[in-house]
Amino acid sequence: DTGVSQNPRHKITKRGQNVTFRCDPISEHNRLYWYRQTLGQGPEFLTYFQNEAQLEKSRLLSDRFSAERPKGSFSTLEIQRTEQGDSAMYLCASSWARTDTQYFGPGTRLTVL
Amino acid sequence: AQSVAQPEDQVNVAEGNPLTVKCTYSVSGNPYLFWYVQYPNRGLQFLLKYITGDNLVKGSYGFEAEFNKSQTSFHLKKPSALVSDSALYFCAVRVSGAGSYQLTFGKGTKLSVIP
Numbered sequence: 174d175t176g177v178s179q180n181p182r183h184k185i186t187k188r189g190q191n192v193t194f195r196c197d198p199i200s201e202h203n204r205l206y207w208y209r210q211t212l213g214q215g216p217e218f219l220t221y222f223q224n225e226a227q228l229e230k231s232r233l234l235s236d237r238f239s240a241e242r243p244k245g246s247f248s249t250l251e252i253q254r255t256e257q258g259d260s261a262m263y264l265c266a267s268s269w270a271r272t273d274t275q276y277f278g279p280g281t282r283l284t285v286l
Numbered sequence: 287a288q289s290v291a292q293p294e295d296q297v298n299v300a301e302g303n304p305l306t307v308k309c310t311y312s313v314s315g316n317p318y319l320f321w322y323v324q325y326p327n328r329g330l331q332f333l334l335k336y337i338t339g340d341n342l343v344k345g346s347y348g349f350e351a352e353f354n355k356s357q358t359s360f361h362l363k364k365p366s367a368l369v370s371d372s373a374l375y376f377c378a379v380r381v382s383g384a385g386s387y388q389l390t391f392g393k394g395t396k397l398s399v400i401p
Contacts, residue, residue: 177329204387215290215376215391216330229388264329268387273318273337275389277329 175199177278179265185284186255193251194281198267205248206275207240208264209233216264222248223270255285288313290377292392299367300400307362307395309377319360320378320389321351330376336360337382347371367399 178197186192198205204223208216219238221229224245234240237255242248252259262282266275289312299305311317318337322330334345341353351362360377374396378389 206387206389208389213393215378215393216389218388218390221387229386231388266330273387274320274332274335276332277322279329 177265177267177276179263179278179281181281182279183282183284185286187286188255188257190255191251191253192255192283193249194263194265194283196248196250196265196267196278198247198265199269199276202267202269202276203245204268204270204275205242206266206268207248207250208266208277210262210264210280211260219250252283255283257285259283260285288317288379288381288390290379290390290392292375292377292395294395295393296396296398298398298400301369302366305364305367305371305397305399307375307377307397309360309362309392310358311360311377311379312358313379313381315381315384317360318380318382319351319353321345321349321360321362322376322378322391324374324376324394333362333375367397369399369401372397372399 180195206221207219210216222242237253240250262280264280266277268275291310320335321333336343336353344350374394376394377392
């Protein structure tokens with residue numbers, strides 16, 4: 174069990190640029206989740222996939238955000254036209270339907286200058 | 287709507303003493319409850335969960351939590367604290383059977399174990 178991996182671990186970008194993050198879930202986990210965590214707060218849910226289908230999206234996921242999970246394996250989260258308010262830690266988690274426990278990756282820290 | 291409250295931003299405890307980190311929740315329906323721990327610059331690590339059954343749940347690293355439905359609480363406990371337990375602890379909840387799998391987290395409690 175290699176755990177959930179996320180790349181890159183850190184990303185610094187200028188306002189207005191597009192960024193893309195990748196998440197590789199634990200193998201055989203069919204559910205994948207994205208959360209955002211800002212300083213001093215708990216993680217906030219963004220979106221959820223079961224296999225390749227995106228089944229839930231938070232109101233936090235504005236039209237500048239898009240997530241995909243082609244073939245039900247890895248997932249990408251893209252932010253277009255980044256804003257300073259997008260600066261946060263982006264966490265990915267995965268779970269297996271039978272256990273319902275979400276296991277988190279190390280996160281990608283985004284800084285928008 | 288579902289919510290979690292962790293009333294203490296910080297808890298200080300002496301090494302070897304028992305520790306408690308408090309959590310209360312609000313959901314419409316039956317809750318699934320979770321505790322996670324976060325070390326600096328790292329993701330969240332799963333500690334334990336309550337789904338159904340026995341109200342006392344045992345988890346990793348000697349931690350346990352007690353589900354109290356009447357008080358809508360799920361406090362995290364450990365009989366004897368270690369310095370290495372110092373970290374940020376998050377309580378989370380989701381509603382069972384609602385077709386939604388999103389977790390709602392509290393703001394976190396910073397635990398400091400003093401040698």
